[in-house]
Amino acid sequence: MTAMNLIQALNSALDVMLEHDPNVLIFGEDVGYFGGVFRVTDKLQEKYGATRCFDTPISEGGIIATAIGMGAYGLRPVAEIQFADYILPAYDQLVSEAARLRYRSGGEFSAPITVRSPYGGGIFGGQTHSQSPEAIFAHVTGLKTVIPSNPYDAKGLLIAAIECDDPVIFLEPKRIYNGPFDGRPDTQVKTWAGHPQADVPEGHYTVPLGKAAIAREGDEVTVLAYGTMVHVALAGIADSGVDAELIDLRSIVPLDIDTIVASVKKTGRCVIFHEASRFGGFGAELSALVQERCFDHLQSPIDRVAGWDMPYPHAFEWDYFPGPRRLAEALKRAMEYN
Structure with a gap:
């Protein structure tokens, strides 16, 4: 190593x-x-x-x-x-x-x-x-x-x-x-x-395409993220006080839907977290897939925390970038439903 x-x-x-x-x-x-x-x-x-x-x-x-x-x-x-x-x-x-x-x-x-x-x-x-x-x-x-x-x-x-x-x-x-x-x-x-x-490892090894990783185990909310937002999500979860399970998708196509479904059925809640604009973003597809497969297990609406629906703003980059605070607020909202 x-x-x-x-x-x-x-x-x-x-x-x-x-x-x-x-x-x-x-x-x-x-x-x-x-x-x-x-x-x-x-x-x-x-x-x-x-x-x-x-x-x-x-x-x-x-x-x-x-x-x-x-x-x-x-x-x-x-x-x-x-x-x-x-x-x-x-x-x-x-x-x-x-x-x-x-x-x-x-x-x-x-x-x-x-x-x-x-x-x-x-x-x-x-x-x-x-x-x-x-x-x-x-x-x-x-x-x-x-x-x-x-x-x-x-x-x-x-x-x-x-x-x-x-x-x-x-x-x-x-x-x-x-x-x-x-x-x-x-x-x-x-x-x-x-x-x-x-x-x-210095030599040859592979991580399979289409297999997600559980970056943090939890019981109350499932958070779906990938790339940079995995690290931002960890900070947001820590700030929220919610025992969230974080799934690092690693690849979005092929998508490890089995790991996602197992987690959402366990927690009963789902928050999707990505940097791209919210409208038409990949989070919309994730939301539809979770709703189709986990409807009877959901205890709160599926939430999406994402970039704003606007061209990427140079001067206001930190306002656009979905940060820990916005995710923490979404996790707390999810927990308001019993």
């Missing part, structure tokens, strides 16, 4: 796969010589050469189209989109080509591609560097969408994504690249040192 932050864990996963499988290669804007704007691909070109880890033009559609062709040919490309906000020029390639290739070819071809991208807010990146677009990928049949919350999971999930025979959107919460984040701007933890999930 080695103590790593999220960046180091992701770099380790890429290093392991480049060494393990000659069909794996990495490309994107600034991922080669520079090592990526967040240093996730640092020193990989130096170690494996410019044919295994290389830079591309600023063309997201071209990056994804190239990855699809490589995947159909038999390679396992890992394409980086520098910020998730930039992925929309490639959305048609992902929806019309990558997600459908296995089906439209009758299984003759597949797109075993992994699209990595930093996502989410909290670093004052403004409207074009801070969005959380996971719901638009979750809607597309044929795409998997993965969002880790800690270094151990990040490495295992990324290796599993690269080894998957279908396209995976791998969203990296940049707010927790260097350390866990509790949602309070004045108490930001700067390092993962001492965190139990910072101990990461």
Whole structure:
């Protein structure tokens, strides 16, 4: 085991796969010589050469189209989109080509591609560097969408994504690249040192896609979260005084509905917590799924705590970012129903 932050864990996963499988290669804007704007691909070109880890033009559609062709040919490309906000020029390639290739070819071809991208807010990146677009990928049949919350999971999930025979959107919460984040701007933890999930095996291992983790056990309310919001949720639960069970989804497609249902049937209450805008966010799908499967067990309405329904505000980022206080208030509301 080695103590790593999220960046180091992701770099380790890429290093392991480049060494393990000659069909794996990495490309994107600034991922080669520079090592990526967040240093996730640092020193990989130096170690494996410019044919295994290389830079591309600023063309997201071209990056994804190239990855699809490589995947159909038999390679396992890992394409980086520098910020998730930039992925929309490639959305048609992902929806019309990558997600459908296995089906439209009758299984003759597949797109075993992994699209990595930093996502989410909290670093004052403004409207074009801070969005959380996971719901638009979750809607597309044929795409998997993965969002880790800690270094151990990040490495295992990324290796599993690269080894998957279908396209995976791998969203990296940049707010927790260097350390866990509790949602309070004045108490930001700067390092993962001492965190139990910072101990990461150096070699090959996987965390299965579609299997949630119970980040905190509890009996009174189920909280569903992923990515950065897992850490913010822990702070909100502590502030609320409610014995809440926290489920870290880890991937939203495939979704571990069995773990969710078991928890909600135990607690009788459910609060959904995510950073993206509330309207049309993935929390709406979670709410519908819980209502359909747990209606007879619910003791209070399902609640959603999320970002505001507005473009990501640079000047008011901390008001937009769902913090511990808003979650604590939702947990207390849930407990008002008997």
